[in-house]
Amino acid sequence: MSEDHVERARESDAPLTAAVHQRDVAKSAAEALGWDAASLVGRTVTINRPRAELYAFWRDFRNLARIMETVERVDVTDDRRSHWVVSAPGGKTVEWDSEITEDVESEVIAWRSVEGADIKNTGQITFSEALGGRGTMVTATIVYDPPGGDLGKLIAKLFQREPKVQARHDLRRFKQLMETGEISTAEAPDAASRGSFS
Amino acid sequence: MRALTWHGKHDVRMETVPDPQIINPRDAIIRITSTAICGSDLHLYDSYIPSMHRGDILGHEFMGEVVETGPGSTLQKGQRVVVPFVIACGQCFFCGQQQFSACDNSNPAEKADLSEVAYGYAMSGLFGYSHMTGGYAGGQAEYVRVPYSDVGPIVIPDGLDDEKVLFLSDILPTGWMAAENCDIEPGDTIAVWGCGPVGLFAIQSALLMGAARVIAIDHYPHRLDLAKSMGAEVINYHDVKVREALMEMTGGIGPDACIDAVGMESHGFTIDNLLDAVKATTKLGTDRPHVLREVLMACRKGGRVSIPGVYGGVGDKIPIGALMQKGLQVRTGQTHVHKYLRPLLEMNGEGKIDTTFLISHRLPLEDAPKGYKMFKEQQNEVTKVVLKPDWQKAAA
Numbered sequence: 001m002s003e004d005h006v007e008r009a010r011e012s013d014a015p016l017t018a019a020v021h022q023r024d025v026a027k028s029a030a031e032a033l034g035w036d037a038a039s040l041v042g043r044t045v046t047i048n049r050p051r052a053e054l055y056a057f058w059r060d061f062r063n064l065a066r067i068m069e070t071v072e073r074v075d076v077t078d079d080r081r082s083h084w085v086v087s088a089p090g091g092k093t094v095e096w097d098s099e100i101t102e103d104v105e106s107e108v109i110a111w112r113s114v115e116g117a118d119i120k121n122t123g124q125i126t127f128s129e130a131l132g133g134r135g136t137m138v139t140a141t142i143v144y145d146p147p148g149g150d151l152g153k154l155i156a157k158l159f160q161r162e163p164k165v166q167a168r169h170d171l172r173r174f175k176q177l178m179e180t181g182e183i184s185t186a187e188a189p190d191a192a193s194r195g196s197f198s
Numbered sequence: 199m200r201a202l203t204w205h206g207k208h209d210v211r212m213e214t215v216p217d218p219q220i221i222n223p224r225d226a227i228i229r230i231t232s233t234a235i236c237g238s239d240l241h242l243y244d245s246y247i248p249s250m251h252r253g254d255i256l257g258h259e260f261m262g263e264v265v266e267t268g269p270g271s272t273l274q275k276g277q278r279v280v281v282p283f284v285i286a287c288g289q290c291f292f293c294g295q296q297q298f299s300a301c302d303n304s305n306p307a308e309k310a311d312l313s314e315v316a317y318g319y320a321m322s323g324l325f326g327y328s329h330m331t332g333g334y335a336g337g338q339a340e341y342v343r344v345p346y347s348d349v350g351p352i353v354i355p356d357g358l359d360d361e362k363v364l365f366l367s368d369i370l371p372t373g374w375m376a377a378e379n380c381d382i383e384p385g386d387t388i389a390v391w392g393c394g395p396v397g398l399f400a401i402q403s404a405l406l407m408g409a410a411r412v413i414a415i416d417h418y419p420h421r422l423d424l425a426k427s428m429g430a431e432v433i434n435y436h437d438v439k440v441r442e443a444l445m446e447m448t449g450g451i452g453p454d455a456c457i458d459a460v461g462m463e464s465h466g467f468t469i470d471n472l473l474d475a476v477k478a479t480t481k482l483g484t485d486r487p488h489v490l491r492e493v494l495m496a497c498r499k500g501g502r503v504s505i506p507g508v509y510g511g512v513g514d515k516i517p518i519g520a521l522m523q524k525g526l527q528v529r530t531g532q533t534h535v536h537k538y539l540r541p542l543l544e545m546n547g548e549g550k551i552d553t554t555f556l557i558s559h560r561l562p563l564e565d566a567p568k569g570y571k572m573f574k575e576q577q578n579e580v581t582k583v584v585l586k587p588d589w590q591k592a593a594a
Contacts, residue, residue, distance in 0.1 A: 169308050180287045183307075186332050
């Protein structure tokens with residue numbers, strides 16, 4: 001039954017993140033990866049800048065701490081490996097090492113976490129020409145092993161740290177920074193954790 | 199600095215708050231010289247707009263002097279500027295289309311969710327108008343931080359007083375766009391519901407655009423007098439049936455275009471909440487979706503409907519059959535202020551448009567809470583309140 005839902009969703013020309021039966025999509029992703037469980041998040045934004053520029057920003061993972069609210073820092077170990085430190089609810093941090101599995105200039109960067117990750121994850125970001133000269137369509141797709149299963153996800157949601165929400169905010173910030181050179185904020189300076197250039 | 203802050207229904211206060219600072223490179227800080235209370239501020243005052251926080255600084259119609267600039271601002275200290283109430287980045291697809299109130303970037307990432315949920319896509323940031331539109335501090339204050347200051351503010355030449363140009367920030371372009379959305383052709387009759395500031399500017403704009411005739415609808419005698427003085431014919435809906443009157447006055451054809459300058463503020467996003475809000479609202483003496491219903495019924499076949507009046511949620515019992523069967527065209531939206539600043543400033547300078555007639559009251563900023571109360575309770579006499587931060591508080 002679940003296979004049917006996912007198969008039928010695949011027959012539409014839409015990403016699986018828009019499928020009705022997200023549990024089935026997650027189950028099928030987990031099976032494909034050989035994991036016990038998986039969650040899938042994804043989001044597309046159109047950014048009014050050239051593909052090469054967006055790819056270059058993203059390819060230097062150290063930049064991502066600037067747009068990703070929960071990422072405390074990314075250390076680049078070598079050309080294909082990086083170490084991620086991410087803040088989690090309750091003042092904790094989670095860490096993992098990540099390696100690039102695919103890298104085509106101005107088109108796609110794919111990665112997966114290596115053995116020993118606090119949160120197993122794999123994903124890709126693709127860059128394609130937007131129609132009508134509107135810049136670049138950027139799609140981020142991330143599959144992760146939800147810590148603590150559904151309960152963990154609920155806790156994350158309560159803390160506004162659900163990866164789906166986070167991905168949406170992060171891509172908005174990416175778009176803002178690339179298009180305008182800054183990250184929009186209405187926070188007072190002493191309260192602002194992002195967007196400060198001082 | 200001193201600022202007017204929101205604390206709940208009919209509770210706004212003057213408070214001392216931290217001065218704004220430059221945060222982003224394209225920011226500027228403006229010292230406010232004049233700032234007005236907008237009709238839409240009353241919806242915050244009445245607590246109809248969700249996502250307000252205690253302590254939020256209100257105000258989205260303001261102007262002043264540039265006192266500080268970030269490295270990416272094109273403004274210079276000492277310049278006098280009027281600031282659009284819509285915040286726009288100038289670089290996204292929508293700004294490129296001059297659809298500034300649809301700017302993709304000015305609403306901060308974490309604040310944009312609410313309007314994405316409510317409307318399908320997130321709208322731009324606005325000054326002093328809830329956290330759904332960014333949570334930006336407004337301009338009923340001594341100072342304000344203006345993001346993307348290289349895109350929004352327009353520099354005012356010397357010799358034009360504040361009161362001549364202040365309304366470029368919102369209501370003048372809003373009235374102008376309302377008329378523009380009517381696609382006026384020679385010989386057209388335009389009907390305007392609501393003779394508040396936006397309705398009055400829409401009347402003025404429609405006549406400038408060549409409307410043969412404008413018919414204004416309200417029930418406040420003073421506001422109808424103002425409409426009349428601008429060249430409109432008037433209908434007081436307390437005494438006259440609006441649709442019948444419009445039909446008769448237009449020889450059975452109906453108005454070619456209709457402007458709903460009343461709007462309706464929903465209290466939340468569900469129909470029952472909305473109906474509650476509507477029941478509690480007596481601003482124009484009828485329930486407020488009534489205006490849009492009446493517009494759709496009264497407009498001629500194949501006519502145009504323009505909606506500058508603010509709607510926030512869902513509407514009930516909208517006569518969709520009249521909309522479809524008569525082949526009406528509807529145009530609406532928050533004003534793309536930036537697009538209209540220069541042409542309207544020029545017309546203003548040439549004396550083609552007058553905005554000063556609107557101002558009925560001038561108060562020190564410190565008396566802003568009194569200004570809100572007056573504007574709310576005496577709509578016939580109080581057409582527009584302008585607040586002056588550098589005036590001393592009036593003796594009590």
